[in-house]
Structure formats: C-alpha cells, structure tokens
Amino acid sequence: MSAKKVDLSVEFCGKKFLNPFMLSSSPVSNSAEMVGRSFDAGWGGVAYKTLVTDRVPIVHPSPRMHGYDYGDKKLVGLQNVEQTTDRGLKPNLLDIAYLKKHWPRHRVMASIMGFSNQEWADLAKAVTDAGADMIELNFSCPHMTVEGSGCKVGQEHDLVEKFTTTAHKVTDLPLIAKLTPNVTDMTIPAMAAKRGGAVGITAINTVKGLSEVGLDDWVPRPNVFGKGAISGYSGPAIKPIGLRFIADLAAHPELKLPLSGIGGIETWVDALEYLLVGASTVQVTTGIIHYGYRIVEDMIEGLSDYMAQKGVSRVQDLVGKAIPHLHETGQFDIKRQGIARYDMDRCVGCGQCYIVCRDAGGFALEWDEKKRRPRQVEEKCLSCMICGFVCPVQGMISFKEMPKAFKRRETITLGRARS
Amino acid sequence: MGVAKRLDSPDCRGFDLGQAVAEAGRCLLCHEAPCSKACPAQTDPGAFIRKLRFRNLTGAARTIKKNNVLGGACGILCPTARLCEKECSATGIDRPIRIGRLQRFLVEHAWKTGFNPLEKPETRRKEKVAVVGSGPAGLACAAHLARLGFPVTVFEARPEPGGVLRYGVPEFRLPKEFLQRELDDIRALGVVFRCGSPVRGKGAAEALLKKGFKAVFLAPGLWAPMRLNSRKAAGVFSSVDFLAAQREGRKGPLENALRGKPCAVIGGGSVAIDCARSALRLGASDVYLLYRRSFAQMPAEEDERLEALQEGVHFLVLNQPVEYLCDPKGALTGIRLRKTRLGRPDGSGRRKPEEVPGTDWTLEVRAVIEAIGNKAPEGSSQAYPSVAVRPDGLIRAGEKDGRTSKAGIYAGGDIVRGPDLVVRAVSDGKAAAKAIAAQLGVRA
Numbered sequence: 001m002s003a004k005k006v007d008l009s010v011e012f013c014g015k016k017f018l019n020p021f022m023l024s025s026s027p028v029s030n031s032a033e034m035v036g037r038s039f040d041a042g043w044g045g046v047a048y049k050t051l052v053t054d055r056v057p058i059v060h061p062s063p064r065m066h067g068y069d070y071g072d073k074k075l076v077g078l079q080n081v082e083q084t085t086d087r088g089l090k091p092n093l094l095d096i097a098y099l100k101k102h103w104p105r106h107r108v109m110a111s112i113m114g115f116s117n118q119e120w121a122d123l124a125k126a127v128t129d130a131g132a133d134m135i136e137l138n139f140s141c142p143h144m145t146v147e148g149s150g151c152k153v154g155q156e157h158d159l160v161e162k163f164t165t166t167a168h169k170v171t172d173l174p175l176i177a178k179l180t181p182n183v184t185d186m187t188i189p190a191m192a193a194k195r196g197g198a199v200g201i202t203a204i205n206t207v208k209g210l211s212e213v214g215l216d217d218w219v220p221r222p223n224v225f226g227k228g229a230i231s232g233y234s235g236p237a238i239k240p241i242g243l244r245f246i247a248d249l250a251a252h253p254e255l256k257l258p259l260s261g262i263g264g265i266e267t268w269v270d271a272l273e274y275l276l277v278g279a280s281t282v283q284v285t286t287g288i289i290h291y292g293y294r295i296v297e298d299m300i301e302g303l304s305d306y307m308a309q310k311g312v313s314r315v316q317d318l319v320g321k322a323i324p325h326l327h328e329t330g331q332f333d334i335k336r337q338g339i340a341r342y343d344m345d346r347c348v349g350c351g352q353c354y355i356v357c358r359d360a361g362g363f364a365l366e367w368d369e370k371k372r373r374p375r376q377v378e379e380k381c382l383s384c385m386i387c388g389f390v391c392p393v394q395g396m397i398s399f400k401e402m403p404k405a406f407k408r409r410e411t412i413t414l415g416r417a418r419s
Numbered sequence: 420m421g422v423a424k425r426l427d428s429p430d431c432r433g434f435d436l437g438q439a440v441a442e443a444g445r446c447l448l449c450h451e452a453p454c455s456k457a458c459p460a461q462t463d464p465g466a467f468i469r470k471l472r473f474r475n476l477t478g479a480a481r482t483i484k485k486n487n488v489l490g491g492a493c494g495i496l497c498p499t500a501r502l503c504e505k506e507c508s509a510t511g512i513d514r515p516i517r518i519g520r521l522q523r524f525l526v527e528h529a530w531k532t533g534f535n536p537l538e539k540p541e542t543r544r545k546e547k548v549a550v551v552g553s554g555p556a557g558l559a560c561a562a563h564l565a566r567l568g569f570p571v572t573v574f575e576a577r578p579e580p581g582g583v584l585r586y587g588v589p590e591f592r593l594p595k596e597f598l599q600r601e602l603d604d605i606r607a608l609g610v611v612f613r614c615g616s617p618v619r620g621k622g623a624a625e626a627l628l629k630k631g632f633k634a635v636f637l638a639p640g641l642w643a644p645m646r647l648n649s650r651k652a653a654g655v656f657s658s659v660d661f662l663a664a665q666r667e668g669r670k671g672p673l674e675n676a677l678r679g680k681p682c683a684v685i686g687g688g689s690v691a692i693d694c695a696r697s698a699l700r701l702g703a704s705d706v707y708l709l710y711r712r713s714f715a716q717m718p719a720e721e722d723e724r725l726e727a728l729q730e731g732v733h734f735l736v737l738n739q740p741v742e743y744l745c746d747p748k749g750a751l752t753g754i755r756l757r758k759t760r761l762g763r764p765d766g767s768g769r770r771k772p773e774e775v776p777g778t779d780w781t782l783e784v785r786a787v788i789e790a791i792g793n794k795a796p797e798g799s800s801q802a803y804p805s806v807a808v809r810p811d812g813l814i815r816a817g818e819k820d821g822r823t824s825k826a827g828i829y830a831g832g833d834i835v836r837g838p839d840l841v842v843r844a845v846s847d848g849k850a851a852a853k854a855i856a857a858q859l860g861v862r863a
Contacts, residue, residue: 072441348511351450392447
C-alpha cells in the first residue's frame with residue numbers, strides 16, 4: 001500500500017480530526033498565534049490552554065519549570081509548577097474564535113477549570129459561544145495554588161460527576177474529562193465523569209513528582225526563591241505510566257469511551273503505542289517543549305509509512321489493538337521456558353553481561369579471561385534477559401524458547417539443594 | 420591562516436562537563452577493563468570513567484591524581500591511540516572512548532571546582548629524599564614519596580621546573596598555565612623545588628647521600644641533541660634549543676630566523692612534528708619536514724602527523740640530507756638532498772631507506788631544525804661515578820624498582836630508557852618511589 005493512500009484522519013467524540021496529533025493544554029497551546037502555527041506545521045487539533053474566569057487572577061511562580069536529565073540525555077523528564085492560563089478570559093475566547101475562523105478543519109478543544117460549581121457552567125457556556133468544537137474539563141492539574149481545584153477535584157469522584165453534570169447542562173458540545181494519574185484506579189473517576197455526561201476521557205495529566213533537589217541549597221526543583229513543591233512531572237520518563245492508564249480505561253468493561261492519550265509522546269512510535277492501547281487521539285506538550293512543533297512532521301510521515309507497510313488504511317483500525325493481548329500475570333503459560341541466546345560472533349568482549357549475571361542473574365556465565373568472552377551455561381540461565389539489556393551490541397543477545405525437556409539447574413552457593 | 424583555524428578548533432580545548440558525560444556514557448564499563456591494563460602508569464581509566472558515569476567526579480579526579488600525579492599532562496600528551504584507547508572494547512561497536520580527553524577533563528574540572536584530590540600526608544617522616552630533575556619521572560617520584568610523608572627536595576638545573584614538559588613540549592600542546600597547575604598540586608604536597616641547582620661535578624649525586632639525604636632518584640632526562648655531521652651554518656638549530664628557546668622567552672631571534680622564510684625540519688618523530696608545527700606558528704613561509712623513510716614509517720603518532728599535514732607542513736619523505744649550503748657569510752641558503760627508496764626491513768622492522776645515486780637536488784631554506792634524537796650529555800655520568808652506566812651514557816637501573824648499582828641511588832625516565840613517553844617516565848618515578856619507601860621501611 002502506498003503511504004499516500006493511508007488515511008490519518010480519525011473520529012474522536014463525534015468530531016473528525018485530520019490526524020490524531022494534538023497539542024495538549026499547556027504552555028504550547030497558550031494563544032491563537034502559537035496554535036495557528038502548530039496547525040500550519042501539521043498538528044490536527046489542540047486542547048487549548050485551560051481557561052479560568054477572571055475572578056481569581058493566576059500568577060505563575062518563577063521559575064516555573066525544571067528539566068530533568070539522565071546522563072547526557074537532556075530532558076527525560078520535566079517538572080513544572082505552571083498553572084492554568086494567566087491571560088484574561090476575553091482575549092482567550094477571541095483567540096478560540098479566531099482559530100475556528102481561520103482553521104475550520106482543525107479541532108479546537110477548549111480546556112476549562114472552574115473554582116466553583118457556577119464557574120464550570122459559566123466557562124462551558126463561554127467557550128461554546130466562542131465556537132470551540134469540544135470541551136476538556138481539567139480535573140487534573142497537580143499543583144494549583146487555588147484551594148480545592150485541579151487534581152484535588154479529580155481525586156474526589158463525586159465532584160468530578162457534579163462538575164461534569166454542571167457543564168453538561170449548559171452545552172451541547174462533547175465533554176471530555178481530563179484525569180489525573182495521581183490515583184490508584186482511574187476507572188473510578190472516569191466512570192463518575194461518564195455518569196455526569198462526559199463522552200470521552202483524556203489521560204494522563206502530569207504525575208506528581210519531585211525530580212531533583214539542589215545539593216547546595218537543599219531546595220527541591222524548581223527553586224522558587226527558596227521553596228520547592230511536589231508538582232507535575234512529564235516527559236518520556238512517564239510514558240509507561242500513561243500507557244498503563246490508557247490501557248486500564250480501554251480495557252474497562254463498562255466505560256467504553258473514546259480516549260485521548262498523553263504522556264511522554266515524542267515520536268510516531270510513542271503515538272502508535274498509545275493508539276494500540278486504546279487512544280483515538282494523542283496529545284503532546286513536553287516533546288514540543290523539547291523540540292518544537294516540527295516533530296509532528298515525523299509523526300505524520302512515520303505513522304503513514306508504518307500503516308502503509310502494515311496494510312492498515314485507517315487510524316481507527318489501530319485503536320485498541322493491543323488490548324486483547326493484555327492479561328493478568330496469572331494467565332501466563334509458565335510451562336513454556338526459554339533462555340538468553342548469545343550470538344558470539346558479534347561479541348566485543350566488554351564483559352558487562354558477566355558482571356550482571358553474577359550480581360543480579362543466575363550465575364549462568366563464565367568468563368574467559370584470555371579471550372575476554374563470556375561462556376554460557378544454558379541450564380543456569382534464568383531468562384531474566386538483563387544481560388541483553390546491558391549488552392552494547394544491538395541484538396547480540398536475544399530470547400529463545402527451549403524444548404519441553406529443558407530443565408533449569410539452580411546455582412547452589414550455600415547450603416544444600418532440596419532433593 | 421590554516422594555523423589560526425586549527426588553534427581555535429575544539430580539538431585544542433578540553434571537554435566541557437556535558438561533552439565529558441556524553442563520552443563517558445559511551446563507555447561499556449568493561450569487566451577487568453582492558454584500557455586500565457594498557458596504561459603504563461596504571462592511571463586506571465576503567466575506574467575513573469566509571470566514577471564519572473556515576474557522577475562521582477571528585478572520586479574520578481582522585482583516582483587519576485593518586486595513580487598518576489601528571490594525569491592532566493598525560494591526558495593531553497599520551498599517544499592514547501596506541502595505549503589505553505587501543506584496547507578499548509567500544510572499538511568493536513564504533514570507535515574507542517576518548518580516554519585522554521576525559522582524563523584531561525577530570526583533572527581540569529577538579530581545578531575549576533577547587534577540589535584537591537591529593538591530601539597532605541597525615542604522618543611526617545624524617546628521612547629526606549633528593550630527586551634530581553623535575554621532569555615527569557622526577558615529579559612522579561617526588562609526589563609519591565611526599566604523599567607517604569617523606570620530605571622531598573627536587574634539584575632542577577633549569578630556572579623553572581617541569582623538564583621536558585616545560586622545555587621540550589611546545590606551548591600550543593601543553594599550555595603554561597596547565598603545567599603550572601599540575602606543579603602546584605605537587606607543591607601542595609610539600610615537595611620543595613630548588614631550581615637553577617644542577618647536580619653536576621664529580622660525585623655530586625653521592626654527595627647528596629652524604630649530606631643527609633637517605634635516597635637519591637636520578638631523572639635528569641636526555642638533553643644533548645644528536646647532530647648531523649655537516650658543516651656549521653648560521654640558521655641551523657637543534658630541536659632541544661629550538662623548543663626550549665620558545666619556552667624561555669627567547670622567541671625573538673627565532674622569529675627573525677624564520678618569519679617569512681622557508682625552513683626545514685629534519686626527522687620523523689614526535690619532536691620533529693612539534694618543531695615543524697612550532698615553525699609554522701613562528702611565521703615560516705614554508706615548513707618542510709624531511710624524512711628519509713616514508714609517511715607510514717614515521718615514529719611520530721598518527722594524529723600528530725595528520726595535524727601537521729592539516730596545518731600545512733610539507734612532508735618531504737624519501738629524502739636524505741647530504742649537506743648544508745651557505746652564502747659567503749656562512750648563512751644557510753639551502754640543503755642538498757638525496758632521494759631514497761625503501762629496501763628490506765632493518766633491525767627495527769621498518770623498511771630501510773637506500774640512497775638513489777645521482778638524484779641530488781637542492782631545497783632552498785633559510786633555517787633548519789635538526790630533530791634526530793637526544794642523548795646523555797658528554798661526561799654527565801661523572802656526577803654519579805659509583806652508578807653503572809652503559810657505553811651510550813644511559814644509566815643501568817632495575818625496570819621494576821629503579822635500583823642502580825649503588826645502594827640508595829635510583830634512576831628512571833629517559834636517562835634509563837632512552838627517549839620514551841611521558842607516561843612511562845611517570846611509571847618509573849612511581850616504581851622508584853615505592854622502592855625508596857620500602858628501603859626506608861614504608862610499604863607503599
């Protein structure tokens with residue numbers, strides 16, 4: 001199939017998106033000027049930066065973010081204390097109207113957050129009048145300075161239902177509840193939102209975290225003039241958490257709502273994984289903070305080529321395809337066993353496999369000091385595969401299934417084997 | 420122009436923290452690290468790179484300096500491509516870890532952050548030790564003994580310490596400030612330097628023993644240049660004088676001799692390359708490197724050769740100098756050369772150059788630097804008559820402990836090995852320090 005024949009458009013909560021790639025509600029979707037440029041770059045839609053009423057003025061702490069690096073890898077995580085929009089309600093509503101006028105085929109989902117029941121109604125009404133395509137209810141910001149808002153709502157399930165109901169009463173637009181991962185089971189608030197009238201779920205908002213502490217001042221980062229806070233952590237480091245929650249929601253037997261996935265998406269591969277575990281659209285912030293809007297080019301091209309190669313013509317046909325393969329660990333077939341397979345022709349002799357097998361594995365390797373090569377004792381291999389994780393040669397160590405007759409031999413270092 | 424560009428290139432600067440962390444991130448953290456086994460001075464790159472990787476930068480600097488007190492200089496000067504980096508397992512993936520650059524970075528980082536990895540000894544001992552020569556061997560020996568608490572005095576003939584590091588390596592390779600910091604670290608251990616104090620004259624070394632020094636380490640280096648057997652001409656320099664003059668602030672006369680003029684360097688070793696690159700920097704219009712074998716047989720390190728080529732040195736290989744040509748006043752006008760071709764391998768395993776008769780030609784040059792090797796100065800062994808020396812003036816000393824034929828006198832570095840690497844001299848200094856400490860009842 002040609003990549004040109006691939007249709008990236010997708011339906012989400014009754015609205016057609018040009019592609020599943022959206023800006024999430026965050027600094028990257030702060031104004032029409034920014035969002036317009038992102039649409040021109042290729043993004044299919046936006047969750048517009050969360051609107052609030054002008055009653056409580058929002059002033060962001062300074063500095064408001066902190067980058068978390070791993071070795072030489074920059075920004076594997078991002079800590080932030082940014083809040084909702086700090087612009088006035090009116091200019092934001094005008095921006096939404098402007099976007100809908102100039103980019104009618106792109107989807108504008110207005111994110112809102114009320115600080116009282118009435119405010120949810122007022123904001124839902126206002127963005128409906130401004131021409132937004134849909135509304136995202138922000139129940140999930142983990143570091144609001146306004147008491148009783150953000151993820152504190154998302155953790156109180158009756159409030160989720162109540163505010164959703166309130167919004168539902170004043171608008172016909174699809175309501176999507178944006179939920180916090182700072183709960184044990186997200187399906188409970190998701191069901192509450194559904195009862196209130198939500199027709200879709202966005203997840204996840206940032207994970208509460210503490211990424212770094214200053215070694216000289218002992219202040220957690222970002223250091224806001226001598227004070228730190230537990231606040232929202234995002235970026236590639238949280239992708240496994242985001243995928244988990246989307247999969248939970250997608251697998252829930254009663255929820256059955258369209259999902260918008262967020263959490264550590266930078267490439268088409270990340271996006272595809274979210275689609276496979278059940279998201280119909282995906283949203284990005286940290287990836288854009290790191291690289292800019294241009295990354296969508298590679299998401300579009302990469303996903304199109306993948307679909308062409310796989311013979312999948314519609315994005316919709318990928319959504320949730322991993323869910324049938326998701327099981328409880330108790331359902332694994334433990335009668336089938338395997339070991340790590342070594343392609344010794346490619347070994348460079350670093351010996352890292354030997355170190356980890358001794359210190360964390362099954363003592364299944366011997367070390368030939370002269371040749372600088374590991375030698376595997378197959379019966380001792382636990383198939384933990386950590387040797388493969390540390391091996392610097394791509395694909396040199398892989399997993400292979402062993403015949404039924406394979407018997408693993410436990411390494412006895414102290415005491416006697418049970419007979 | 421080419422020179423200026425190269426001088427500004429990142430190669431001449433050390434890594435910054437980000438680059439170092441990235442490079443350390445490539446390290447395979449080998450079991451029984453082969454790089455560590457390949458270091459002549461046991462600097463232990465496998466350990467210090469691992470420490471860097473785990474953000475233990477202070478520990479990494481400590482590992483380097485404890486094992487090799489000239490770790491910074493070695494990081495710059497070592498031919499790592501045929502030592503630690505040659506054994507690097509990452510070569511099997513793509514290219515070796517740039518170990519020398521990391522080593523230099525860690526030492527510089529410690530200086531920058533004010534961390535001194537070498538602590539002063541807790542116990543002070545009484546037994547004084549004399550070190551003759553403040554080159555790499557002498558400095559290593561002095562530092563290691565000082566760390567064990569011995570009072571050490573270093574006698575240096577020249578006005579400033581450093582030996583070959585100061586007077587034999589050009590500034591563009593080892594900046595003065597860099598050397599100064601290495602020396603400061605050693606001074607901080609309590610080592611006393613007595614510069615302008617040559618140990619020469621009959622029995623001067625033995626006299627030190629009589630003056631109360633319990634042991635003497637001889638590491639004066641090799642400072643007598645070998646010369647071509649040709650007529651004298653104004654404009655002909657030895658590599659020793661040529662390189663030392665630039666470090667001693669006697670640049671003026673050299674610039675007069677070279678600026679805007681074609682000149683030649685004779686030799687194919689690292690020193691010849693240093694001289695050729697220096698000549699470019701002194702403003703010579705053309706610099707010819709004359710070598711009687713071919714490019715591949717040059718003893719100079721590959722990266723040095725390539726850098727010299729890139730800077731614009733003309734490599735004139737397969738040519739042998741015959742004689743210097745002078746004007747009536749005795750000033751050099753040219754050098755008569757004879758072409759050579761490579762024959763069968765000689766004792767060194769390299770193909771031997773054979774002259775091609777009837778191929779003489781004249782290269783016009785106004786200055787020549789002879790860089791064909793160093794030897795022990797005539798009669799230098801008078802200073803230590805009880806120490807056995809070889810016919811060529813090199814001292815006979817034990818490879819593992821630097822012991823000479825005279826009890827209490829030890830030797831190391833080039834005066835024992837002949838011309839060799841800085842890192843091997845460091846290794847000699849360490850070994851002798853250990854033996855001296857043992858002699859004085861301390862296990863190092």
